Amino acid sequence: MYEIEISSKKDFKDVRGLNIFSEISELGIKGVEKVTYSQVYKIAGDINSLEAKTIAAELLSDKITEKTSVKTAEPSECCSLPNSFAGLQNQSLSLIEVFYKKGVTDTVAESVIKAVKDLGINKDIKASAGHRYYVYGKISQSALKNIAEKLLANTLIQEYKIF
Amino acid sequence: MKKVKALILRTAGTNCDFETQIAFELCGAQAEKVHVNALLEKKDKIFEYDIMAFPGGFSYGDDIASGKILANEVKSKLGDKIKKFALSGRPIIGVCNGFQVLVKMGLLPEPSLFEQISTLSYNDSGKFECRWVYLKTLKTQAGKNQASTNCLWTQKLPDIITLPVAHAEGKFIAKDKNLIDELEKNGQIVFKYCAQDGNIARYPLDPNGSTDQIAAICNKKGNVFGLMPHPERYVYSLQHPSREGYDGEHGWGKAIFQNAVNYVK
Numbered sequence: 001m002y003e004i005e006i007s008s009k010k011d012f013k014d015v016r017g018l019n020i021f022s023e024i025s026e027l028g029i030k031g032v033e034k035v036t037y038s039q040v041y042k043i044a045g046d047i048n049s050l051e052a053k054t055i056a057a058e059l060l061s062d063k064i065t066e067k068t069s070v071k072t073a074e075p076s077e078c079c080s081l082p083n084s085f086a087g088l089q090n091q092s093l094s095l096i097e098v099f100y101k102k103g104v105t106d107t108v109a110e111s112v113i114k115a116v117k118d119l120g121i122n123k124d125i126k127a128s129a130g131h132r133y134y135v136y137g138k139i140s141q142s143a144l145k146n147i148a149e150k151l152l153a154n155t156l157i158q159e160y161k162i163f
Numbered sequence: 164m165k166k167v168k169a170l171i172l173r174t175a176g177t178n179c180d181f182e183t184q185i186a187f188e189l190c191g192a193q194a195e196k197v198h199v200n201a202l203l204e205k206k207d208k209i210f211e212y213d214i215m216a217f218p219g220g221f222s223y224g225d226d227i228a229s230g231k232i233l234a235n236e237v238k239s240k241l242g243d244k245i246k247k248f249a250l251s252g253r254p255i256i257g258v259c260n261g262f263q264v265l266v267k268m269g270l271l272p273e274p275s276l277f278e279q280i281s282t283l284s285y286n287d288s289g290k291f292e293c294r295w296v297y298l299k300t301l302k303t304q305a306g307k308n309q310a311s312t313n314c315l316w317t318q319k320l321p322d323i324i325t326l327p328v329a330h331a332e333g334k335f336i337a338k339d340k341n342l343i344d345e346l347e348k349n350g351q352i353v354f355k356y357c358a359q360d361g362n363i364a365r366y367p368l369d370p371n372g373s374t375d376q377i378a379a380i381c382n383k384k385g386n387v388f389g390l391m392p393h394p395e396r397y398v399y400s401l402q403h404p405s406r407e408g409y410d411g412e413h414g415w416g417k418a419i420f421q422n423a424v425n426y427v428k
Contacts, residue, residue: 012284012336019289059235062228062267064282064338111226118236 001044002052004060005069005132007036012065020133023151032147033092033137040097040132041112042073045125059115092138095163096148099130104157167427169194170212172202174233179219179258182395187214189398189417190424199236209244213427214254217261219329219393229283229332230263238268242277249274254315254423255387259330262379262389271389272342272351273382281337281380283391286330287372293329295404296368296392298354298378299361300324312350313385315426316419323361324415325403326392328370328378333391335373335380343374354379354390394419 008014017037024032041060043052049070056068100106108129116125133152135144144162153160169187173180173196180196187194192214202208209215223232237245249255249270257265262283265271269278286292300320301312337343346352355376356364363369369376371391379390394416400408408414 013287015285015287015289059231060227062231062282062284063279064336065284107224108226111223111232115223115227115232115235118232118239120239 001042001073002047002049003071003073004041004043004052004056005038005071006040006056006061006066007038007069009065009067017133020151024135024147027146027150029139029143029147031137031139031143032135035136036134038132038134040130041109042128042130043112043116043125044127046123047121047125051121051123054119055116055121059119060112092136094135094139094144096133096135096144096152096160097130097163098133098148098153098158098160099128101157101159165428167192167214167424168212169214169216169424170202170209171196171216171218172199172237173197173218173220174199174222174236176222176224177218177220177260179260179393179395182393182398183216183218183258186395186398186416186420187216187424189413190421192420192424192427199233203240206241206244209241209248212253214256214423215245215248216255217257217264218395219259219261222260222264225260225332228263228267229330230260230267233260234264234267237264238277242268245270246274246277249382249387252384252386254426256316256419256423257389258393258395259328259333259391262391263332265387265389271382271387272346272380274387280342281335283332284334284336285332286334286370288366288370291329291331292333292367292370293327294367294370295325295327296370296378297357297359297361297364298324298326298392299357300354301350301352312353312381313383314350314353314381314388315385316381316388316422317353317379318422320415320418323357323359325397326394326416327396328392330371330391333371333373335371335377335391337374346377346380347375349383351380351383352377353381353388354392 017035021035061068109127112127148160169192184194356369381388397414397416
């Protein structure tokens with residue numbers, strides 16, 4: 001399985017991260033210094049590394065404003081620490097990851113499956129699309145849970161994990 | 164008199180195709196909505212038309228990024244036909260989501276290059292912005308470092324017009340400053356957001372924070388035109404909040420479509 005993470009390049013505004021940061025302030029939660037946002041796609045199937053990189057560069061990211069990170073991951077790692085976060089984790093940085101719950105239609109993932117075929121990669125794949133919010137600042141677990149449930153996830157159809 | 168034929172390309176999520184069809188028909192063209200799958204079954208059908216339009220909407224639900232999936236689909240399956248159509252000098256317009264498609268497939272700013280070198284990204288506000296805005300038409304603004312635009316779609320427009328916008332990803336960004344200078348020098352910047360008096364617009368009249376307040380661009384030749392505002396939503400004066408129209412009955416959007424129809428005639 002490939003895990004593709006898309007985030008804003010350094011010189012471009014991370015509008016979604018900034019927005020969430022502002023909404024956290026409006027919730028009255030103190031201690032958050034910054035939030036950055038990444039879109040995450042998990043793609044499983046008979047594709048190779050070159051194809052995964054093509055999908056990331058040609059389909060899932062904007063060449064002008066976004067950068068990509070393509071990593072392999074075992075499907076069983078779905079609930080463990082994401083590769084992108086390994087080595088970054090410390091007391092002043094937390095990660096909240098949001099994906100659809102099993103059984104809920106992931107429409108973005110369905111579009112990805114169609115669009116991968118449009119790219120000429122005619123292979124059967126499975127995909128899921130989610131969001132990662134990197135939260136900077138010393139924040140308690142209960143505050144992170146509050147942020148996740150009030151702002152980031154619709155817990156009826158989505159599940160979140162805090163790392 | 165030749166009947167001008169316009170192709171309006173639609174797909175899942177397109178929602179401005181009817182209004183675009185009405186706009187072209189109001190200008191005397193015969194406009195046909197064609198689903199992308201139908202065009203893929205008969206690719207050369209594209210050359211039966213004089214004008215091509217990529218209408219507004221939310222193609223494929225704006226999944227991944229607005230216009231991205233349709234841009235990839237059209238480029239990979241119809242790319243050579245679309246490029247030939249553009250290079251033949253036939254008028255092409257992309258409105259809002261259609262502009263995003265043209266830019267992301269690389270038909271704008273230059274179809275001969277056919278490579279993405281600019282983008283339309285998230286509005287600075289992070290929100291969907293929907294309102295009437297003022298647009299400075301750059302054709303009359305030629306100066307020392309700026310050519311008068313060749314855009315066939317905007318000939319004879321006044322210095323400032325008004326049109327509605329409705330988008331979440333309309334911030335025009337070029338790959339670098341040199342490209343902006345090139346666009347300016349070649350007269351490829353067609354509309355800029357402005358204040359009512361023509362001065363620099365601030366939010367909310369600048370709805371997205373585009374580089375240099377750019378709202379519309381065209382290719383060097385002036386036949387391929389992309390804009391975030393919706394001309395098809397202002398073809399009648401009755402569509403304007405104050406019922407204003409350039410001739411009492413029609414809005415500036417009609418003048419834009421009329422220019423292309425007259426050009427083909």
